[in-house]
Amino acid sequence: MKLPDFEAWAVFAKVVETGSFGRAAADLGIAKGTVSKAVTRLEARIGARLFHRTSRKLALTEAGASARDAAARILAEGEAAEALAQDAAAQMRGRVRLAAPMSFGVLHVAPRLPDFLSRHPGLSIDLHLSDDLVDLVGGGFDLGLRIAALTASSLRARRLCTVHRSLVATPAYLARCGRPAHPHDLSDHACLGYAYLPTPDRWRFVASDGREAAVVPNGPLRANNADALAPALRAGLGLAVQPDFMIWEDLRDGRLERVLPDWSPPRIDLHLVTPPGDPRPARVTALIGFLAKALSNAPWSDPGGYARGAAAPPASAV
Structure with missing residues (x-):
């Protein structure tokens, strides 16, 4: 069994949070193309589109809406785990x-x-x-x-x-x-x-x-x-x-x-x-x-x- 694509789900959550591929890329410090590829990778994996995309508007599909909260938790848990690890590494303990x-x-x-x-x-x-x-x-x-x-x-x-x-x-x-x-x-x-x-x-x-x-x-x-x-x-x-x-x-x-x-x-x-x-x-x-x-x-x-x-x-x- 393949592991979930945690990175791509975190990128998806950041797009939902910011409402834009460009703003998500800026927040994450990565290229806009990398954000787009991560979302496309997820869509290919689940077999459904996550966003309705036009030149002016980005809206969640039914599949995207159903995954939104779980993806947000993945992003939040990942950020929390990283912060805890960084804090532990910086402390003179252990x-x-x-x-x-x-x-x-x-x-x-x-x-x-x-x-x-x-x-x-x-x-x-x-x-x-x-x-x-x-x-x-x-x-x-x-x-x-x-x-x-x-x-x-x-x-x-x-x-x-x-x-x-x-x-x-x-x-x-x-x-x-x-x-x-x-x-x-x-x-x-x-x-x-x-x-x-x-x-x-x-x-x-x-x-x-x-x-x-x-x-x-x-x-x-x-x-x-x-x-x-x-x-x-x-x-x-x-x-x-x-x-x-x-x-x-x-x-x-x-x-x-x-x-x-x-x-x-x-x-x-x-x-x-x-x-x-x-x-x-x-x-x-x-x-x-x-x-x-x-x-x-x-x-x-x-x-x-x-x-x-x-x-x-x-x-x-x-």
């Missing part, structure tokens, strides 16, 4: 569904949410944490945070900052096993692997002069969450490629050291991604602005910051 990577979400998103929620007591947040690539549209999410080199898609993306990654180890491990001078030397070292790297079975590095190298890591532990590698890494059981947002305190305090400082994994960035389409509800726009400001200015996102040898920032900045 729920925002946010997806984020597990470790990053626990360390740097969840601690910031109380501040946002205290500013907007009418809002709630449904925070979904996973290192899987979450389907924002299929999962019904309003926005997501992704740490990756993004590929082309229909999602709208806003880059916030570069996420620096480093090969690191404890001073004790380096004293015991030696310090590699080139990525190829890692074949002789214990490597702690993260399963969700783009190429988990091959670590890729780029030198400051543009040279590239790849090595097959081998070691005692591989996990699908970076936090799970931290105890083994800090216990000196091997080396690992870790993002600065996880290890800045260890680097600052000397518990970990950067290895191969002239080589780094391929660049990745932190992005805010949202489903396609406009406009966004005000509650979503508010959370996007809040997260963008907080995460773009995070201390660990500054390549010249304390995690790379400069003085540590005040505690309030962390």
Whole structure:
């Protein structure tokens, strides 16, 4: 069964209300021809004329008169539904569904949410944490945070900052096993692997002069969450490629050291991604602005910051 042509019935109601195709078109902000086509479409569908039309007069037929009140209700209900939706979208009320990577979400998103929620007591947040690539549209999410080199898609993306990654180890491990001078030397070292790297079975590095190298890591532990590698890494059981947002305190305090400082994994960035389409509800726009400001200015996102040898920032900045 085909749905009723609600748009055409609303146009018909506006013609009846204004008494003119031209005035109806002006009220609706559409062309007069579009109004005429909508009415003609309805007449073809019901098999009867809705208006007697002359150059000077527009009058309802019997069929038009019988449909007038119902069509007016369709127009009024549609306008009311739209007004209610617009009002709800403009209000800072309701729920925002946010997806984020597990470790990053626990360390740097969840601690910031109380501040946002205290500013907007009418809002709630449904925070979904996973290192899987979450389907924002299929999962019904309003926005997501992704740490990756993004590929082309229909999602709208806003880059916030570069996420620096480093090969690191404890001073004790380096004293015991030696310090590699080139990525190829890692074949002789214990490597702690993260399963969700783009190429988990091959670590890729780029030198400051543009040279590239790849090595097959081998070691005692591989996990699908970076936090799970931290105890083994800090216990000196091997080396690992870790993002600065996880290890800045260890680097600052000397518990970990950067290895191969002239080589780094391929660049990745932190992005805010949202489903396609406009406009966004005000509650979503508010959370996007809040997260963008907080995460773009995070201390660990500054390549010249304390995690790379400069003085540590005040505690309030962390």
